[in-house]
Amino acid sequence: MSAFASIPLEEKRRVLEEFTAIKADFASRGWFAGTGGNLSMRIGPYSPDEFFFAVTASGKDKTRSTPEDFLFVDQDGKACETTSLRPSAETSLHREIYRLTGAGAIFHIHSVFNNIVSEWFWERRSVPIEGVELIKAFNIWDEDAAIDVPIVTNYADVPRIVPEITERLDPRIPGLLIRKHGICAWGKDAFEAKKHLEAFEFLFEYVYRWELLKGRA
Ligand SMILES: CSC[C@@H](O)[C@@H](O)C(=O)COP(=O)(O)O
Ligand SMILES: [Zn+2]
16 A cells, blocks of 8 residues: 555545635635635655645635645655646645655745735845744744744746755744745644744734834835
């Protein structure tokens, strides 16, 4: 039996149920404008060379729930079961983040705040955030902690983004911005990945508003 086939059916069902609920929650926040965004959740045993994850199908209206929203793929992005669905166009980014971090879930969304701050701070290739309480959501507890959220190039040819992720991913920071595109945030499980994504979006809105208050044009 293949490694994927030996993952219990109830485990697959559990992942898809949790996945469906999170997708509906994010849809209610307006995080999937114009079919943008994609989500994945890992399942079964993990090694950097072999792992499996459920990922949203490409180009779907992610504000709707249908039986064709997700498929399971392996570490190479190949479908684990026969399906007519195509995995997200950004599956290669998820694959690389799983390979580097062993995370349990990765959520990618587009927002106006994450797009604007990624452009404002593009020259330094990271968004600086200092002393804001919600930095603790990333399990960083230093007094007045300062973090830099990496920004990578938004190549139209998505696999070209992968080497920049390899180079720029900071193990302390569970997220990466893609310039004028969106964020990938991850965590050890879906609960943690969602917590991190919410914290990033709060912090990006904070940075956006603070920069305007300081008089940025
Ligand atoms: C329609 S714009 C969005 C896409 O180009 C992409 O950035 C995105 O997030 C969704 O792609 P998808 O292939 O549906 O996962
Ligand atoms: Zn995207």
